[in-house]
Amino acid sequence: MIDVRGLDVVFGHGKQAFHAVRDVSFSVERGHSFGLVGESGSGKTTVLRALAGLLDRVARVSGEMTVAQETLLRDRSREFRRRVQMVFQDPFGSLHPRHTVDTILGEPARVHRLDRISERIVTALEEVGLDASFRFRYPHQISGGQRQRVSIARALITDPEIILLDEPTSALDVSVQAEVLNLLMRLKRDHGLTYILVSHNLAVIAHMCETLSVMQNGAVVETMGVQQLRDHTPEMPYTRQLLTASLGYDRAAIDAFEEFT
Amino acid sequence: MTGSPLLRVEDLHVSYNTPTGLVRAVNGVSFELGREKLGIVGESGSGKSQTGRAILGLTAGAQVRARRLEFEGIDLLNASERTMRQIRGKCISMIMQDPKYSLNPVMTVGSQIEEAFLVHSKTSKREARARTLEMLRAVKIREPERVYKAYPHEVSGGMGQRIMIAMMMIPKPAIIIADEPTSALDVTVQLQVLAVLDDMIKERGMGLIFISHDLNLIASFCDRILVMYGGRVVEECIASELAQATHPYTRGLLNCLPSLDGGQDELPVLQRDPAWLTTPGGTR
Numbered sequence: 001m002i003d004v005r006g007l008d009v010v011f012g013h014g015k016q017a018f019h020a021v022r023d024v025s026f027s028v029e030r031g032h033s034f035g036l037v038g039e040s041g042s043g044k045t046t047v048l049r050a051l052a053g054l055l056d057r058v059a060r061v062s063g064e065m066t067v068a069q070e071t072l073l074r075d076r077s078r079e080f081r082r083r084v085q086m087v088f089q090d091p092f093g094s095l096h097p098r099h100t101v102d103t104i105l106g107e108p109a110r111v112h113r114l115d116r117i118s119e120r121i122v123t124a125l126e127e128v129g130l131d132a133s134f135r136f137r138y139p140h141q142i143s144g145g146q147r148q149r150v151s152i153a154r155a156l157i158t159d160p161e162i163i164l165l166d167e168p169t170s171a172l173d174v175s176v177q178a179e180v181l182n183l184l185m186r187l188k189r190d191h192g193l194t195y196i197l198v199s200h201n202l203a204v205i206a207h208m209c210e211t212l213s214v215m216q217n218g219a220v221v222e223t224m225g226v227q228q229l230r231d232h233t234p235e236m237p238y239t240r241q242l243l244t245a246s247l248g249y250d251r252a253a254i255d256a257f258e259e260f261t
Numbered sequence: 262m263t264g265s266p267l268l269r270v271e272d273l274h275v276s277y278n279t280p281t282g283l284v285r286a287v288n289g290v291s292f293e294l295g296r297e298k299l300g301i302v303g304e305s306g307s308g309k310s311q312t313g314r315a316i317l318g319l320t321a322g323a324q325v326r327a328r329r330l331e332f333e334g335i336d337l338l339n340a341s342e343r344t345m346r347q348i349r350g351k352c353i354s355m356i357m358q359d360p361k362y363s364l365n366p367v368m369t370v371g372s373q374i375e376e377a378f379l380v381h382s383k384t385s386k387r388e389a390r391a392r393t394l395e396m397l398r399a400v401k402i403r404e405p406e407r408v409y410k411a412y413p414h415e416v417s418g419g420m421g422q423r424i425m426i427a428m429m430m431i432p433k434p435a436i437i438i439a440d441e442p443t444s445a446l447d448v449t450v451q452l453q454v455l456a457v458l459d460d461m462i463k464e465r466g467m468g469l470i471f472i473s474h475d476l477n478l479i480a481s482f483c484d485r486i487l488v489m490y491g492g493r494v495v496e497e498c499i500a501s502e503l504a505q506a507t508h509p510y511t512r513g514l515l516n517c518l519p520s521l522d523g524g525q526d527e528l529p530v531l532q533r534d535p536a537w538l539t540t541p542g543g544t545r
Contacts, residue, residue: 039448039449175304178519178530178531179530182527182530185527207519207520230521230522230523243521245448245449245452247521248477248481249452249481251456251459254456257449
């Protein structure tokens with residue numbers, strides 16, 4: 001479904017150049033979830049944005065990207081933009097504060113010249129577990145979890161095949177995180193969606209994904225099936241350390257931490 | 262807990278008058294703190310931060326009342342501003358969540374830490390500088406001389422938080438209140454910063470109130486845990502026994518966490534019971 005080969009992203013020029021993503025390759029099967037995990041600055045979000053076509057005007061992006069047999073060009077096709085949608089981390093920053101939920105959900109439908117917009121809005125709200133009373137509210141009138149549901153509804157409205165999820169639950173309380181993760185799993189089943197999920201949280205990745213890549217300093221350190229993560233048997237020392245750190249505070253283990261550069 | 266408690270809190274209430282009525286942020290919280298690491302865990306709006314702030318009198322605009330709020334026999338509730346200024350920093354100090362916002366951006370790291378020291382002790386600038394460098398070394402900063410002269414924007418998040426710890430530790434307080442001190446950091450850096458804090462607390466025999474939303478972290482880092490919900494303590498337990506917690510809210514929180522070893526089953530969703538807001542919490 002998705003195939004990325006030798007992706008490189010460089011911001012800036014000359015001495016100021018910053019090589020944010022180095023030679024990243026991965027592929028994702030239809031109906032699967034692929035996890036990109038790493039610490040801040042590892043390049044995981046940049047990979048997602050490069051795939052979505054959000055970086056072509058601000059960085060030098062090279063490499064080959066294919067989505068459903070369509071080789072991606074610098075200017076993405078309208079069809080690509082309908083098929084691939086994105087959900088962002090911050091439910092406060094990613095919804096227009098002066099637009100109602102109705103306007104927010106209607107916009108992608110209008111951009112893609114879809115019919116029956118009103119009907120689609122109601123259906124999308126239902127799909128994410130919000131009743132029709134939310135339709136004419138503003139983002140500040142609803143909670144963080146509800147806003148993230150609206151973001152998901154906005155992604156669903158164009159009837160996409162792929163959703164790119166950038167830390168979709170890291171701004172939420174754990175009880176709300178559980179609800180949103182359950183929602184994402186259900187939507188994936190019902191619509192046969194393919195996900196790429198970016199997260200710093202290994203447990204979220206282990207719960208959601210079939211395969212994952214661990215990134216560090218712009219490069220992929222290790223790619224594995226989820227079972228290997230669940231069995232706590234990653235091969236690379238960096239991944240092992242990340243796993244140890246994710247298991248909680250262990251004073252003795254911390255002294256053994258290495259710096260990876 | 263060893264010896265007499267450093268801090269006694271009995272029936273603490275913090276409330277705010279708002280246009281929509283009285284908001285009870287903290288609603289009858291009681292606990293004692295000895296020379297130990299006490300964790301306060303809860304979701305946003307549970308009152309955990311307000312509890313920490315009320316101890317230091319940092320809840321501007323709030324009505325704070327308590328049957329007792331004492332630090333080593335000093336009544337914090339009725340203490341004068343002058344006394345409180347003596348207590349803040351020197352006896353009880355606070356580490357905030359985000360070093361980016363909590364450090365002064367126009368002062369060098371060295372002068373900020375020195376200031377914390379000079380305010381509370383009559384000593385020379387030279388002595389203060391020496392103590393600051395020593396402190397930077399103690400929080401495992403590799404090039405203390407360079408960091409001393411640096412501005413906060415020139416250091417990483419993990420280093421910024423170590424600087425905060427250095428600043429809070431230099432007046433040698435008896436109690437540290439740490440409000441989500443490492444939530445903005447990557448996991449490995451988070452643990453390294455906590456190890457620095459842990460070692461200092463053990464070495465000096467201090468008390469720590471560690472406020473966090475992260476159940477796993479609190480369970481592995483602290484000695485004892487208070488679970489807060491709706492401004493109340495709904496459960497208290499030994500940290501290592503958190504997995505056997507009995508209150509439905511605590512159980513709900515534990516169950517809704519995705520697990521590293523688990524499958525892709527539906528996560529149990531927390532069902533909130535209004536009775537949690539009225540019935541007194543269980544203490545074990």
